[in-house]
Ligand SMILES: NC(=O)c1ccc[n+]([C@@H]2O[C@H](COP(=O)([O-])OP(=O)(O)OC[C@H]3O[C@@H](n4cnc5c(N)ncnc54)[C@H](O)[C@@H]3O)[C@@H](O)[C@H]2O)c1
C-alpha cells in the first residue's frame with residue numbers, strides 16, 4: 001500500500017522503517033529540512049539500535065523516501081499517519097497544535113478517499129477534532145471528499161523501538177468504518193499479533209491507560225521501596241515474589257530513581273488533566289506523579305546520609321539518559337539530580353555513552369568524561385543513574401583505585417552489591433536497608 005508518515009521523530013522514523021519493511025511504499029514527511037536531508041542520506045537524527053541500518057537498506061531499495069513536500073505525499077498515499085509530537089502544556093494538557101497544523105495541511109490537499117490515522121498519543125476526543133478540521137478545510141475549498149479517521153496508538157519503547165514495532169503485543173485499531181478497517185487490516189497483515197478493533201475513543205484511551213498503569217506499577221514499587229528500607233525487607237526480592245503471581249506479572253516492578261522519558265510523565269499529566277476537565281479527579285495518578293517527583297530527591301537524601309554533606313564533594317554520575325539504549329534525555333531523572341547536587345555545592349562529573357551532548361547544553365558545569373573511569377576519577381561517591389550494560393561490567397579494582405571515597409550508590413538496583421562490598425566498596429541501592 002502507499003503510506004505517508006507525517007512527523008519523522010522516534011515514532012515516525014520507526015513507523016516508516018517498519019511499514020516499508022512489510023512491503024509498503026512509504027514517504028516520511030517532516031517540516032524540518034535538515035532532518036529530512038539527514039534521513040534521506042540514511043542517517044538517523046537520534047540513536048536507536050538497528051534502525052539506521054534497516055532504514056538505509058529500505059531507502060536504497062526505493063521503498064522509503066523522506067520529504068518536506070506534504071502536498072505531494074498526501075496525493076501519493078492511501079493512508080496518512082500522524083506521528084507528530086504532542087508535548088505537555090503548562091497545565092499538563094497535551095499540546096495538539098502540531099496535530100492540528102498537520103491535519104489542516106492534509107485537508108488543503110486531500111484529493112480522494114484516504115484514511116487519516118493518529119499514531120501520536122492524543123487525548124480522547126481528538127479523533128473528532130481531526131474529523132472537524134478536515135471537514136472545515138474541505139468546506140473552505142468547496143469540495144466533498146470522503147475520508148476516515150482512525151486511532152492506531154503506538155506502544156514502542158525507546159531503545160527497543162524496532163523490535164516493539166515489528167513484534168507488538170497487540171495492534172489497536174480504533175475505527176468506525178468497514179472500509180478503513182479493511183485497509184488497516186491489509187496494512188498490518190504481515191504482523192502476527194492480536195488485532196484489537198475498537199472505537200476511536202476506546203483506542204485513544206487504551207494508550208493513556210496503558211502508560212498510566214505502567215507508571216503506576218513503577219511508583220508502587222518505588223514507594224514500597226522506601227518502606228522496605230525501614231522494615232529491613234528487600235524490594236528486589238519482594239518485587240520478584242510479587243511478579244511470580246501471574247495476575248501481577250514481573251515487568252515494570254524495578255525500583256529505582258523514578259521514571260522519565262518523553263512519554264510516562266507527559267501522558268500521566270495529560271490523563272490527570274483530562275480527568276479534571278471531565279470532573280473526575282484521578283487521585284491515584286496524582287499520587288503516582290508525586291511519588292515519582294520525590295523519588296530522585298529521596299535517593300539523594302540517602303546518598304547524603306551515607307557520605308555526609310554534599311558541599312565540596314565530587315559526585316560521579318554513571319548514565320544520564322532516561323533509560324539505556326537511547327540518547328533521549330527528556331525528563332531524565334539525571335537532570336533533576338544534577339540540579340540538586342549543584343545547588344548543594346557538589347562538583348558533578350558524568351559519563352554516558354549517548355546522552356552527554358544533550359546534557360552539556362543544559363548543564364555546562366558538569367564535567368563530562370570520555371569514559372566511566374574518567375568520570376569516577378577522584379569521586380567521593382559514584383551514583384549509577386542509568387543501567388547501561390557497560391556500567392554493570394566495570395573493572396571494579398580500577399574503579400576503587402581511581403575514587404577518593406568508597407561509596408557506590410545504585411539508583412537502578414542493577415549492580416551486584418555483595419561483589420562490590422567484597423571488593424572494598426560501601427554499597428547501597430534502592431529499597432534495601434543500608435549496609436556497608
Ligand atoms: N517517543 C516514543 O517512544 C513514543 C512511543 C509511543 C508514542 N509516542 C507518541 O508519538 C508522538 C510522537 O513522538 P516522538 O517522540 O516521535 O516525537 P518527536 O518530537 O521525536 O518527533 C515529532 C516530529 O514531528 C515533526 N513535525 C511537527 N509538526 C509537523 C508537521 N506539521 N508536519 C510534519 N512534521 C511535523 C517534528 O519536526 C518532529 O521531527 C507523540 O504523541 C508521543 O507521545 C512516542
Ligand SMILES: O=c1ccn([C@@H]2O[C@H](COP(=O)(O)OP(=O)(O)O[C@H]3O[C@H](CO)[C@@H](O)[C@H](O)[C@H]3O)[C@@H](O)[C@H]2O)c(=O)[nH]1
Pocket residue numbers: 121154155156157158159211214218251252253254255256257258259260261262263264322323
Ligand atoms: O521497572 C521499571 C521499568 C521502567 N522504569 C523507568 O521507566 C521509564 C520508561 O521506561 P520504558 O517504558 O521502558 O521506556 P519508554 O520508551 O518511555 O516507553 C514507554 O512509553 C512509550 C511512549 O508512550 C510507550 O509506547 C511504551 O509502551 C512505554 O513502555 C524509564 O525511565 C525507566 O528507567 C523503571 O523505573 N522501572
